[in-house]
Amino acid sequence: MARAVTSRRKIINTVVAWGIGFLIFFPILWIVILSFKAEGDAIRTPIEVLTAPWTFENYSIVQARSNYSMHFFNSVVISFGSTILGLIIAVPAAWSMAFVPSRRTKDILMWMLSTKMLPAVGVLYPIYLMFIQLGLLDTRTGLMIVLMLINLPIIIWMLFTYFKEIPVDILEAARMDGASLREEILYVLTPMAIPGMASTVLLNVILAWNEAFWTLNLTAANAAPLTAFIASYSSPEGLFYAKLSAASVMAIAPILILGWFSQKQLVRGLTFGAVK
Amino acid sequence: MKLNKTLRVATAISLFAAGGAFAETITIATVNNGDMIRMQGYTSEFTKQTGIDVNWVTLEENVLRQRVTTDITTKGGQFDIMTIGMYETPIWGKNGWLVPLDKLPASYDVNDILPAMRNGLSADGTLYAAPFYGESSMVMYRTDLMKKAGLTMPEKPDWDFIRKAAAAMTDRANEVNGICLRGKPGWGEGGAFITAMSNSFGARWFDMKWNAQFDTKPWRETLTFYKGMMDESGPPGYATNGFNENLSLFQQGKCGMWIDATVAASFVTNPKDSTVADKVGFAIAPNKKGIDKHSNWLWAWALAVPAGTQKQDAAMKFIEWATSKAYIELVASKEGWANVPPGARTSLYENPNYKDIPFAKMTLESINLANPLKPTVDPVPYVGIQFVAIPEFAGIATDVSQQFSAAYAGQQSIDEALAKAQALTNDAMEAAGYR
Numbered sequence: 001m002a003r004a005v006t007s008r009r010k011i012i013n014t015v016v017a018w019g020i021g022f023l024i025f026f027p028i029l030w031i032v033i034l035s036f037k038a039e040g041d042a043i044r045t046p047i048e049v050l051t052a053p054w055t056f057e058n059y060s061i062v063q064a065r066s067n068y069s070m071h072f073f074n075s076v077v078i079s080f081g082s083t084i085l086g087l088i089i090a091v092p093a094a095w096s097m098a099f100v101p102s103r104r105t106k107d108i109l110m111w112m113l114s115t116k117m118l119p120a121v122g123v124l125y126p127i128y129l130m131f132i133q134l135g136l137l138d139t140r141t142g143l144m145i146v147l148m149l150i151n152l153p154i155i156i157w158m159l160f161t162y163f164k165e166i167p168v169d170i171l172e173a174a175r176m177d178g179a180s181l182r183e184e185i186l187y188v189l190t191p192m193a194i195p196g197m198a199s200t201v202l203l204n205v206i207l208a209w210n211e212a213f214w215t216l217n218l219t220a221a222n223a224a225p226l227t228a229f230i231a232s233y234s235s236p237e238g239l240f241y242a243k244l245s246a247a248s249v250m251a252i253a254p255i256l257i258l259g260w261f262s263q264k265q266l267v268r269g270l271t272f273g274a275v276k
Numbered sequence: 277m278k279l280n281k282t283l284r285v286a287t288a289i290s291l292f293a294a295g296g297a298f299a300e301t302i303t304i305a306t307v308n309n310g311d312m313i314r315m316q317g318y319t320s321e322f323t324k325q326t327g328i329d330v331n332w333v334t335l336e337e338n339v340l341r342q343r344v345t346t347d348i349t350t351k352g353g354q355f356d357i358m359t360i361g362m363y364e365t366p367i368w369g370k371n372g373w374l375v376p377l378d379k380l381p382a383s384y385d386v387n388d389i390l391p392a393m394r395n396g397l398s399a400d401g402t403l404y405a406a407p408f409y410g411e412s413s414m415v416m417y418r419t420d421l422m423k424k425a426g427l428t429m430p431e432k433p434d435w436d437f438i439r440k441a442a443a444a445m446t447d448r449a450n451e452v453n454g455i456c457l458r459g460k461p462g463w464g465e466g467g468a469f470i471t472a473m474s475n476s477f478g479a480r481w482f483d484m485k486w487n488a489q490f491d492t493k494p495w496r497e498t499l500t501f502y503k504g505m506m507d508e509s510g511p512p513g514y515a516t517n518g519f520n521e522n523l524s525l526f527q528q529g530k531c532g533m534w535i536d537a538t539v540a541a542s543f544v545t546n547p548k549d550s551t552v553a554d555k556v557g558f559a560i561a562p563n564k565k566g567i568d569k570h571s572n573w574l575w576a577w578a579l580a581v582p583a584g585t586q587k588q589d590a591a592m593k594f595i596e597w598a599t600s601k602a603y604i605e606l607v608a609s610k611e612g613w614a615n616v617p618p619g620a621r622t623s624l625y626e627n628p629n630y631k632d633i634p635f636a637k638m639t640l641e642s643i644n645l646a647n648p649l650k651p652t653v654d655p656v657p658y659v660g661i662q663f664v665a666i667p668e669f670a671g672i673a674t675d676v677s678q679q680f681s682a683a684y685a686g687q688q689s690i691d692e693a694l695a696k697a698q699a700l701t702n703d704a705m706e707a708a709g710y711r
Contacts, residue, residue, distance in 0.1 A: 040549035043524040065313065128350050137354055190301070216339055217346060220354040221303045221331035232334035235308040236464070237519050237537065239527075 028252070034058070035245035042242040058246035067230055068250060075225035075254075077140050078215070079208035082147035083201055086155045089148075091197075094159035095185055099168055109160065112153040120150075120213045131218060138220040144219065147208045154207070155200055162196025163189065198265045202258070209255045226251040301329040302356040302590050305344050307337050307445045307577060309539075311409045311617040312359065315598060318606060322597050328590045337464070348373050351584040356591040360405060361646070362396040362576050366665045369404035375581040375588060377403045377595070388621050393576050396648045396659075405578035406599040409539075410619025412572045412642035413472065414635075415559040416526065416544055417533040418552060421445045421452065422525055425532075432560045432570070435476070435501060438533065442509035445532030452511030456531035457502070459684045460518035463670050467534075467677035468662035469572060473500040475652040476563040476571035481664050481701075484657050486710040488701035490676075490694045497564075499680065499690045506684065515684035527551060535561055535571070538642055541635035542614060558638040560645065569653055574646035576619065619643055658706035 033049065034042045038259040041052035062068070097105045127146065128137075136142030168187065190197065212227040219228060230251050233244040259266065304314045310335070319330045333355070336342060344358045348368065360368070368374050380386050386394075386403065393407040415433065422429055425444035431435065442454030458469040471481070477493035486493070489495065504513050509532075511525055519536060523543055526534045527550040547553040561572035579598060581591045597603060601623055607616045613629045618639055624630050625640045651661040658664040663673065676697040683693035705711050 040546075041529070044528060065316070094430070124346060125350065128346055128352065132350060132352050137352055216335070217343060220305070220333050224333070228333075228335070231336050231339050232308055234336035234339075236337050237521075237539065238309055238543070239520055239523055 020143045028256075031245045031248050034242055037242055039239065039242045041111070042245070043239055058242045059250070062233070062243060062246045062250065066232065066247070068229065071224060071226045071229040071251075072254065074140060074223055075209055075251075077225075078147060078223075078225055081140070081144040081207045082151065082208045083155075083204040085144055085148040086152050086204060090152060090155040090159050091185065091190070093156050094163050095189065097156075097160050098163035099171060100164075109157065112156060114216045115151075116153055124217060126261075127214075128218070136223050136258070137218060138224075141221045143215060143218060143223055143225075146214050147211055150211070150214070151204050151207055155204055158200045158203070159193070159196065162193050162200075165196075166192050195265065195268050198262070202262055202266050206255055206259065253260070284308070285685050298539055299327065299329060300587060301331055301592050302331060302587050302594060303331040303348075303354065304357040304359070304579075304594070305333045305335065305340060305355045306359040307340055308334050309409075309577070310427075310542075312577070314607065314611070314615065315408070315617075317604075318603075318610075321606065322594060325597070326590075326593055328593065330594065335427075348582050348584070353582075353584045356585045356587045357579050357594060358582055359408070359577055360580050361578070362574065363660065363663050363665060363669070364578070365397045365405045365578060365580065366399040366659060367667055368580070369399035369402065373583050374404040375583055375585075375592075377406055377592075379592075380406075380596065384600060385623075388511070388623050390620065390622055390643055392574055392646055393578075393620060396574055397576060397578050398678065400556045405576075405580035406595050407576040407597050407620040409617040410574075410576040410617070410643060411538045412574055412646050413469075413536055413561050414572060414638050414642045415533055415535050415540050415561060416541060417441075417557050417559065418445070418529075418531070418555050419557045420555045421532045422557070428557050429557060433562045434565045435505075435562045436565060438562050439501075439505045439508075442505060442533060446509040451530050452532060453511040453525070454532040455505065456517065456534045456699050457506060457514065458518055458522065458536065459506070459510075459515040459681055460521070461674065461678040462518070462680040463663065463673035463677060465518040465677070466515075466681055466703040467673045468554065470498065470502065470677070470680055471673070472561070472573040472662040473502065473571045475569045475661065476567055477501070478564070478567050478569070478653040480652045480654055480656050481706075482657060483567075484655060486657060486705050488698050488705065490698040490701065495694060496690065499683065499694065503684055503690060515681045537575070538619065538635065538639040541639065542618075545634060556634075560634050560638070560642060567649070567653060570645055572642045572646055574648055575662070576644065613636060652710060666710075668704060668708045669708075672701055675700050675704075 024073070035058055036054045036056070037049060037052050038055055038057065041049060044052065097109065131137045131142055135144075136145070170192070171184055171188060174184050179188065210227070212231075215225050215227045216231060230244070230247050233240055233247040316332050316334070319332070323329055340359065341364070344355065344360065346352070347354045348358070365374070369376070389407060390410065391408045394403060397403060397405045397407060413430070413440070417429055422441065422445065425441060427441050427444060428453075429441070438455065444454070446454035458466045460466045474480075474495060477494045477498040479492065479498055480489050483489060511517065511530065517525075519540070522531065522534055522536060523540055525531050526544055529552050541556075541558060544550050545553050553677055561570050563570045579595045581588060581595065585591055594639065599620065601621060604616045604621065604624055608629070612614050613627075614633055616624065616630070618624070618636075625636060630636055646661055648659050651673050658666060679688075679693040679696045682688050683690050702711065
């Protein structure tokens with residue numbers, strides 16, 4: 001009897017979980033469908049959209065009109081570059097806060113998080129003026145620095161949480177064996193925190209990939225990533241849903257594929273230390 | 277021998293440098309609309325003629341506005357040409373942020389630009405941007421439904437006729453709405469429509485001392501009429517419909533009438549996208565009986581050179597090419613007269629080939645009827661029909677249109693919306709130092 005209830009509940013849970021999953025995924029699925037429809041068909045009722053003929057026309061138009069490979073290359077460099085830069089600063093910072101905390105560590109952590117509460121547009125002009133002076137406007141280097149600074153609090157917070165799970169005794173044992181600070185971080189701490197670091201890297205690459213305020217406002221013709229590529233297909237006067245959908249699919253496909261293949265690592269990292 | 281080699285290397289370097297100098301590249305920020313995208317396709321013709329390369333940065337209208345405003349106010353120098361509208365041009369021109377277009381050659385024939393466009397893109401009599409494409413607004417209606425309703429659309433209908441026709445054409449069972457109008461919040465969306473409509477009821481945004489006028493009778497009449505008509509004959513959820521939503525409804529045969537930008541005429545008559553392409557008629561945007569102002573607006577997308585550019589000559593050359601008569605002929609020869617950028621040059625409307633386009637005559641009449649210097653019945657201290665050409669307007673009008681949309685949606689009464697609009701506008705104008 002008990003087994004029957006359990007399996008019924010299992011079925012219900014599975015159906016509900018799949019239902020919620022499908023609901024969340026549905027907008028992306030619809031974008032993919034629209035991207036294979038003619039512009040005139042894309043605005044019709046859902047049934048008419050589904051029964052309309054399929055076409056690759058939008059992809060060929062987008063390919064012909066835009067320099068996709070340049071935008072893609074910029075996105076890859078900016079998102080991975082900013083994440084690597086962030087890690088270089090965040091690993092030692094998180095290490096010191098996790099293993100050598102001071103009286104102010106908690107305040108510093110909260111302060112770092114509070115910088116995320118400031119609306120980005122509030123600092124647009126100061127940053128724009130600094131970029132003009134430093135010659136960083138429309139450069140990949142400039143964007144890497146800005147996105148690194150934006151995501152740094154998240155990277156430090158995540159690494160801090162993972163490092164806190166690592167027993168300090170292991171690090172002390174390494175020190176007793178004569179390991180230097182660099183060796184301690186590189187050869188003892190890092191291998192143990194790999195799942196956490198991997199999910200931190202993945203999450204930050206996704207955040208940087210999708211960032212659409214600074215990447216639109218600080219770029220022009222040279223460093224514009226895929227967010228600018230999508231923005232060029234949106235229009236308040238004219239229906240370009242099918243082309244916009246094709247551009248969106250081309251922009252999100254790489255990060256979706258990356259997320260798909262690394263989902264195990266991502267989930268493992270995000271739940272790291274959740275159950276003790 | 278060594279000297280010879282050095283000379284050869286030096287010559288090669290100087291040739292390379294000279295080559296680099298000739299291959300000048302300009303960067304143009306622009307909007308994503310059909311005409312601008314078409315122009316990008318013809319850029320190679322310009323490069324062939326001048327040797328100047330062009331980089332395009334295409335952005336959505338609102339993103340573009342924010343992007344170019346940031347750049348021009350900080351002298352960022354990211355763009356050599358900016359695509360801007362009739363709202364920004366006089367403000368930026370007056371501030372000295374744009375290069376005056378007062379040295380255009382005689383062959384360009386600046387007097388051929390439609391006078392309404394020239395006035396709207398000038399500040400203190402100086403032209404600061406060359407119109408690439410211009411528009412007004414007009415009535416687009418279904419000829420078959422009008423006939424079925426037993427009515428005939430006059431060339432210049434008034435609002436009472438429009439309301440009567442809308443009610444007669446409405447067929448809820450078949451999802452046909454008598455009229456589709458913008459109600460979406462935003463100064464360029466529902467805000468633009470209701471401001472243009474208010475002119476035709478004799479309303480104005482400000483009196484001559486910059487006092488808000490939302491507490492006056494004409495504004496109350498405008499909103500009451502709009503909401504009454506839309507509740508009777510408009511589509512469900514009209515308070516959130518903008519240009520694209522209404523275009524989609526019209527193309528699917530779900531609107532009897534639609535009053536919006538003249539550029540929409542080419543979309544709704546294109547059989548590739550529209551199911552009602554062969555059943556569309558056009559008329560002048562309506563007015564209230566007895567009021568001599570119609571509800572049509574005036575807008576242009578124009579090319580301007582920011583004062584901070586280092587490549588002024590090359591930028592000017594591009595503007596001369598892109599807004600010339602020759603460019604219009606180039607597009608016509610490749611894609612037909614229906615696809616040339618409309619609303620900028622008088623000569624286009626005198627061209628016998630263009631006169632055959634079904635919406636050409638009504639577009640020109642609508643543009644000529646619009647006067648941004650005298651948009652409504654009473655005198656106003658501002659320039660602009662569906663906007664007020666002051667920097668504060670975009671923010672204020674967005675807030676006001678949000679109040680109006682809330683009234684359309686039934687979240688507050690018309691009186692409440694008008695009272696809030698009055699208060700917030702006066703507050704903002706006082707803070708900005710106008711009052």
